[in-house]
Amino acid sequence: xxxxxxxxxxxxxxxxxxxxxxxxxxxxxxxxxxxxxxxxxxxxxxxxxxxxxxxxxxxxxxxxxxxxxxxxxxxxxxxxxxxxxxxxxxxxxxxxxxxxxxxxxxxxxxxxxxxxxxxxxxxxxxxxxxxxxxxxxxxxxxxxxxxxxxxxxxxxxxxxxxxxxxxxxxxxxxxxxxxxxxxxx
Numbered sequence: 001x002x003x004x005x006x007x008x009x010x011x012x013x014x015x016x017x018x019x020x021x022x023x024x025x026x027x028x029x030x031x032x033x034x035x036x037x038x039x040x041x042x043x044x045x046x047x048x049x050x051x052x053x054x055x056x057x058x059x060x061x062x063x064x065x066x067x068x069x070x071x072x073x074x075x076x077x078x079x080x081x082x083x084x085x086x087x088x089x090x091x092x093x094x095x096x097x098x099x100x101x102x103x104x105x106x107x108x109x110x111x112x113x114x115x116x117x118x119x120x121x122x123x124x125x126x127x128x129x130x131x132x133x134x135x136x137x138x139x140x141x142x143x144x145x146x147x148x149x150x151x152x153x154x155x156x157x158x159x160x161x162x163x164x165x166x167x168x169x170x171x172x173x174x175x176x177x178x179x180x181x182x183x184x185x
Contacts, residue, residue, distance in 0.1 A: 001063075001064055001067040001068065003063075004059070004060045004061075004062075004063030004064040004067060004076070004080065005060060005064050006060070007056050007057075007059050007060035007063070008056070008057055008059075008060025008061050008064060009060070010056055010060075011052075011053045011054070011055070011056025011057035011058075011059070011060060012053075012057055014049060014052060014053035014056065015050070015053040015054075015057065017049075018049045018050050018053060044092055044095035044096050044099055046088075046092065048092075048095065050091065050095065051088050051091050051092050051095070052088075054084075054087055054088050054091045055084040055085070055087070055088040056084070058080075058083050058084040058086075058087040058088070059080045059081065059083065059084030060080070061083075062079055062080040062083035062084070063076050063077065063079070063080030066079050066080065107135045107136060107138070107140065109165050111135050111136070112133070112135060112140070112142075112162055112165060112170070113162055113163065113164055113165065114161065114162065115133050115135065115161070115162050116133070116159055116160070116161055116162075116175065117131040117132060117133035117142075117144075117159070117160050117161075117162055117170070117172065118131065118132050118133065118157065118158075118159060118160075119131055119144070119154050119155065119156055119157065119158045119159075119160055120132045120141070120156060121156065122153040122154060122155055122156050123144055123145065123146045123153055123154040123160075123172070124153040125146070125149045125150070125151060125152075125153070126149070127145075127153075128143050128144060128145050128169065129143075129144050129145075129153070129154065130142070130143060130144060131144040131160060131162070131170055131172060133162070142162075142165075142168065142169070142170035143168060143169050143170065144160070144169065144170040144171075144172045145169055145170070145171055145172070146160075146171075146172055146173065146174070147163060147171055147172065147173045148173050148174060154172075154174050158174060158175075159174075159175045160172040160173060160174050160175060161173050161174075161175055
């Protein structure tokens with residue numbers, strides 16, 4: 001029974017500590033973005049501190065209760081495991097629902113690549129200009145470099161397609177009259 005009580009108290013301590021060190025102190029790093037299509041999230045996962053704490057508390061409490069009523073250690077462990085997993089699953093689903101309701105203005109690289117943008121400062125060959133586009137209702141500006149070298153700059157007011165991002169520089173190609181899609185996306 002002491003192992004179950006130990007798990008119960010460890011889980012309770014994790015819950016209390018998550019009150020102080022989890023949510024807003026978790027993974028907020030301003031405008032730092034990784035230049036790949038994979039983004040890091042602080043959303044719910046099975047390794048979330050809250051879910052682990054709930055599992056430990058439920059496991060420890062059920063195991064202690066069942067052992068108190070005289071069941072053997074194997075039966076107590078199985079019932080405690082089932083109870084811990086069931087409650088952890090419920091908390092996971094509830095947290096997933098809460099995280100889904102949160103809005104974010106963060107724009108990932110995957111949301112920018114492939115979009116059409118407007119040239120606001122002409123982009124000369126082997127030089128940079130500036131583009132503007134709207135993503136998630138926010139207007140974004142990027143320094144831009146062209147992938148096509150024609151000897152003439154991509155003029156201000158032209159439409160370009162964003163092919164990739166290298167750091168803070170957008171790699172773009174001009175849209176021809178055949179590929180224009182009627183405005184900035």
